[in-house]
Amino acid sequence: MKHSNINSADTQKKPEKILMTENTGLVRQYLEYIRSVRGCSQKTAEAYSNDLLKFENYCANQNIIPEKASPYEVQKFIADLSAEEMASVSINRCLSSIRGFYRWMNRFQKRADNPCSLLKNVKTPQKLPSVLWEDEMADFISLPDKSGVLWPQRDKALILSMYSAGMRISEAASLCIENISASLDDAKITGKGNKQRYVFFSEEAKNAIAEYLPCRSSRLKMSGNADRKGALFISRKGKPLSVSGIRWIISCYTQLSLTGKNIHPHTLRHSFATHLVNSGCDVRIVQEMLGHASLSTTQRYTHVKLENLKKVYAKAHPHA
Numbered sequence: 001m002k003h004s005n006i007n008s009a010d011t012q013k014k015p016e017k018i019l020m021t022e023n024t025g026l027v028r029q030y031l032e033y034i035r036s037v038r039g040c041s042q043k044t045a046e047a048y049s050n051d052l053l054k055f056e057n058y059c060a061n062q063n064i065i066p067e068k069a070s071p072y073e074v075q076k077f078i079a080d081l082s083a084e085e086m087a088s089v090s091i092n093r094c095l096s097s098i099r100g101f102y103r104w105m106n107r108f109q110k111r112a113d114n115p116c117s118l119l120k121n122v123k124t125p126q127k128l129p130s131v132l133w134e135d136e137m138a139d140f141i142s143l144p145d146k147s148g149v150l151w152p153q154r155d156k157a158l159i160l161s162m163y164s165a166g167m168r169i170s171e172a173a174s175l176c177i178e179n180i181s182a183s184l185d186d187a188k189i190t191g192k193g194n195k196q197r198y199v200f201f202s203e204e205a206k207n208a209i210a211e212y213l214p215c216r217s218s219r220l221k222m223s224g225n226a227d228r229k230g231a232l233f234i235s236r237k238g239k240p241l242s243v244s245g246i247r248w249i250i251s252c253y254t255q256l257s258l259t260g261k262n263i264h265p266h267t268l269r270h271s272f273a274t275h276l277v278n279s280g281c282d283v284r285i286v287q288e289m290l291g292h293a294s295l296s297t298t299q300r301y302t303h304v305k306l307e308n309l310k311k312v313y314a315k316a317h318p319h320a
Contacts, residue, residue, distance in 0.1 A: 051097035
């Protein structure tokens with residue numbers, strides 16, 4: 001006899017997944033706090049918001065609220081992200097956002113315990129930063145003069161400034177004329193978390209900036225912009241170079257480079273730090289120059305030095 005009814009387990013529909021599109025409740029209050037009180041940048045606040053929205057969606061589908069999540073539920077959320085094959089770096093950033101939220105709740109007596117107190121970060125493979133060695137950097141710096149593409153004076157000054165001062169791309173974009181010393185030896189810049197520090201320019205960078213400044217003034221006059229202050233690096237239209245604009249300039253010269261490496265703006269910063277460490281500079285000094293909050297972030301450049309030593313050993317030792 002044929003059964004007309006299909007097994008009820010097959011017909012039972014899975015509950016529809018809840019998808020929230022914006023932060024709610026205490027999470028929203030926390031995000032407002034890090035923007036207004038802690039002074040987090042827009043980019044950082046957006047990253048926290050996206051991470052916490054993922055967590056809120058998870059909690060909604062588990063019929064719990066984030067404010068009352070248990071250590072097991074937070075751990076289960078992290079495990080789910082791993083099961084979805086999210087990159088370990090992204091998982092740890094998400095966990096960091098959740099930790100920050102519960103620390104805020106503890107601080108303002110909105111919750112007595114912290115469900116993240118015993119949770120550890122997911123292990124991440126140690127990636128060595130992409131660097132250009134001294135001869136490769138010299139070749140890359142010479143590309144604006146050799147190629148004659150784009151705006152050679154500006155581009156050479158840009159590349160040398162970012163490399164010799166170890167600046168982030170956002171720091172180069174926000175570097176203003178009035179914050180550079182009259183001698184062009186140093187500049188005051190604003191880094192992550194609105195932290196200010198001084199950076200220093202090499203003799204080669206100073207000469208490149210000095211050669212670029214008259215060209216910059218002429219470009220501003222041509223564009224009808226009489227204000228010669230403001231951003232050091234400008235476009236051909238006389239407007240400040242954006243982060244995406246700087247990234248595009250570096251990518252243009254990357255295509256002309258013969259190193260075969262994927263050179264990006266942060267490569268210049270990595271190279272700066274690596275060259276200092278390889279020359280015997282104290283890691284804590286490098287930390288100050290880079291504006292790193294944690295020494296462990298800077299210490300990865302000692303690994304680069306070790307890799308370089310291994311290559312030299314393999315090349316030089318007769319039985320390596």
